[in-house]
Amino acid sequence: MQWVPAVLRRLPKLVLVVLIVSFLTFCLTELLPGDPVNTILGSEAGNPESVAALRAELGLDEPFLERYVDYISGVVTDFDLGRAYSSNFEVKELLTNRLPATIELILLAQVISLLLAIPLALFGAYRADSRADRAITASAFGLISVPNFAMAVFLVYVFSLQLDWFPAVGYDRITGPEGIGANLRSVALPVAVLVAGLTAVYTRLLRSDLIATLQEDFILMARSKGLPTWHVMVRHALRPSSFSLLTVFGINFGTLIGGTVILEYFFAIPGIGGLAVESITKRDYLAVQGVVLVVAVAFVLVNFLVDILYSILDPRVRRAGAA
């Protein structure tokens, strides 16, 4: 447990990052052109009295810093993210409603991609430049070049319209009446779109790092001891080769929360990305701030975990942290 102090030292930095992000979001939504008052009032926006009354009601007439302090203290003390003006729902309620679908999409996509990428990369690196390896590399390259929405349209055409295996749109909760089967069927296509892109990236990353590691002396050493190939690959080569993969894997958790927006919209999945888009178009600042805050916290936490994993995987990181 030598890595614990290094980790603890990072915590204040993380809190600071979240605070800065929340402040910048607050500024950004303030600077965005367009006024929620116009959006809410519509044609009534021409009436200065209605505008003034609504501004007072929303607290928009108070000074900017005062509003930020009010907001952040509410968040810290009661986890009170305010009330969305457009729908009159608590932002907290909106987020808890929308988070499960996004988390499910991301977790499934990440785990399945890793499960596919690791064996493919091991095989590719072991048989580097063989015909099979070239096929894996080429298809990975192809999959990376296909944009998500194009892949989505293609998969819907094949698996919903032609084969009728999966629904074209919609989301069924695990807790819904039809249980986990319907739930998995409903996320199959969007997860497949994500998996296609992620697996390709992970395979390429891990394969090239593995090839580099396989040139190292300790691998030659292990081989000359007569250890079986799978043992050399998995026990000796994989761990030192997994750093780029781990870094990208961690960052992806953050980017995917925003990156699923198009897929959530396309497949009508009630996730947090869709909430962000709806809220931005309605100038629903509090909802936007809530989403960004959640994304920032998730991003920071996941990367924090990745840092811990680094130090577990590689003793050098621990020592560097202690120095």
Place this chain on the structure above:
Amino acid sequence: VLLGLTLIAAACGGDDDDGGAAPDGNTDDTEQPEGTPVKGGELVFGTESDVATLDAGAAAQPADKVITLGIYDPLTTYNEDGEIEPYLAETLTGSDDLQTYEMTLRDGVTFHDDTPLNADAVVKHFNRMKDPATGCPCQGSVSIIESMETPDGPEGLAVTFHLATPSVAFPDLLARSEGYVESPAAVAQHGADYKNHPVGTGPFELAEFTPGERVVLTANPDYWKTDENGIQLPYLDKLTIRPIPDTGQRLAALQAGDIDIFQTADSGTVAQAEESGFTAQKISGSSSTIILMNISKPPFNDVRARQALAYAINKDVINERVYSGVRTPSYSGFATDSPYFNEDAQTPKYDPERAEELVNELGGLEFELVCIPTPEADQILQLVKQMGEAVGMKITLSSQEQGAYVNRIFSKGGDYEAACFRNNHFIEPDQIRAGLTTDDPGNLVFYSNPEVDELLDRGRQTADFDERKEIYDEVQVITTEELPTITTLYDLFGNVYDEDIVGPPPPGEANSLGAIKPGYLYRVDG
């Protein structure tokens, strides 16, 4: 010819059929194009957005309307001739000065929680809508009700409304979401959380509400209404509403059989669905895109400049290029099916020679046309620019983000020359008053004609249809000549379905683009 077409359409529909549907159903359909509604079964309805609210009074989006018109009943409604009539109310009578309205409610109607519908429920409903704490966008419109009385007591069925100012449009207000009455017991029970537990008198009860995912409605077994054949409404046992934001995916979901009917405001999707063999109920005319011209300053203070622009625009080309040809060009401030639509007073049709003459007479016409940046607006404005420049105008296009745009249009004196806008065509004609009355804040083009002012004032002082028809016909004759605005095309809303599965949907609700009363939706095979 029409019958022939129907038969062919039915034959094609039969080819697509997987053989599951009863052939008898198809034959019935061809003999009676209207079809005879059958009771039973369930449908899945794809809406264009997630439901924003299930609270009575606040429903505004087409997605909200499909659901709330299932859960609630409006106090009044429009019949097929565009005349208003009582619905949940049994009678509604206005006083001569139109400042007092007496209403009697239907007897024996209960809310889904068995609370009786009575005067008390109606009074509590409007008081709740007026309360700022409710946060209803309708707070302004219901503030016209100054006080209410219940002559037969709160348990009785009579309510008298005293209005703050005389209003001929009060019955119209009760046909909108303002007139959806909710159970006072449910409000008392759930308080601020009522929006998640809506209880009305409507044909359906709320069975499940999962935001972003689905709303499930089940038939209200004690619904008060039957159709003209005596069948108890609603026809369906169950209606599931699924929000599908992407319009192309709504069509894919219909093709895959995930849903049975969907709504869309996208004309391209309507055209595409028809090409794929589906049927589209096209509801047109409750709003349109228009061009505002600032009459308070040059160049549009000269009526010839306004006429020149009207003659220069070819609305059929806009329809073809931007809307796949499925929309209807508009030459009036009223919907064509409005009882107040004056067929003899239509704004200028495309006439490039006349436009060019006028531009030459004026010695050239140069102006800036401003709009909010949407792909649709960009396309339309580019076309308008081309058409204007073809007859010698010089048009500068400018795009401004909505907030800045609204500020420009609504600023004193109007900081614009020409601008795009969306105009609602309400059936109640008094709604055009603000836009045309001298010095009214809603008069964005600074139009002023004492004769029109006088006519519009007279139009709101009487409830007599014939008298009002004459008045608004006259207004249309004048405005057609003076052109305070140019309408371009009526917006179109489509409900797309497979006619082998879903019967023709009920007519669209007046004043609310595309909304239908889901109590009348039915499955062909029951």
